[in-house]
Amino acid sequence: MAAPSVGVLALQGDFREHLAVLRGLGADARPVRRPEELAGVDGLVIPGGESTVMDKLSRAFGMAEPIKAAIADGMPVYGTCAGLIMLADTVRDRIEGQESFGGLDVVVRRNAFGTQLDSFETDLDIPELGDAPLHAVFIRAPIVEELGAKAHSLAELEDGRVVAVEQGNLLGTSFHPEVTGDTRFHEYFLTKLR
Numbered sequence: 001m002a003a004p005s006v007g008v009l010a011l012q013g014d015f016r017e018h019l020a021v022l023r024g025l026g027a028d029a030r031p032v033r034r035p036e037e038l039a040g041v042d043g044l045v046i047p048g049g050e051s052t053v054m055d056k057l058s059r060a061f062g063m064a065e066p067i068k069a070a071i072a073d074g075m076p077v078y079g080t081c082a083g084l085i086m087l088a089d090t091v092r093d094r095i096e097g098q099e100s101f102g103g104l105d106v107v108v109r110r111n112a113f114g115t116q117l118d119s120f121e122t123d124l125d126i127p128e129l130g131d132a133p134l135h136a137v138f139i140r141a142p143i144v145e146e147l148g149a150k151a152h153s154l155a156e157l158e159d160g161r162v163v164a165v166e167q168g169n170l171l172g173t174s175f176h177p178e179v180t181g182d183t184r185f186h187e188y189f190l191t192k193l194r
């Protein structure tokens with residue numbers, strides 16, 4: 001069977017790291033910048049970066065509507081950090097006019113850890129990924145403040161705040177599995193493509 005083709009939205013952010021992880025797992029991973037490229041992939045990763053910029057560029061490049069349509073059509077999509085913000089139905093602490101693609105029935109807050117604690121690392125228990133804890137890197141990260149009925153939590157911090165969610169074919173993490181060398185989240189996402 002041919003390897004599944006996975007697009008990584010490559011308008012802005014750390015898309016190269018995602019492409020490298022996915023290729024390391026044997027996936028046919030391709031940067032996606034244009035609607036024709038989106039049409040040729042079986043799933044999409046939305047990287048970390050800056051959601052305000054990703055929003056503006058995706059609208060300017062005519063990608064916002066095709067991505068919304070792909071999500072509505074059931075395409076597997078995984079968003080990390082800014083990518084999670086782009087997938088959220090509701091975004092708090094947006095800048096004026098900022099839009100998301102939506103699809104994930106959650107409310108997220110941008111930059112939820114404030115300026116005092118911009119970045120941190122911690123280990124998370126994620127039963128879906130096995131017994132070993134997952135080392136998670138948070139960089140100016142959002143938090144999932146509310147989970148709608150359609151979405152469920154995959155991981156929480158010790159204080160109970162939700163940092164990973166799943167809803168059918170959609171996955172979102174506040175943190176950046178593409179920078180740690182632990183590929184289990186990407187493997188988990190790829191199982192949705194077969």
Ligand SMILES: NC(=O)CC[C@H](N)C(=O)O
Nearest residue numbers: 048049050051081082140
């Ligand atoms: N590491 C990240 O992706 C940061 C997200 C960024 N703070 C935003 O609002 O988009």
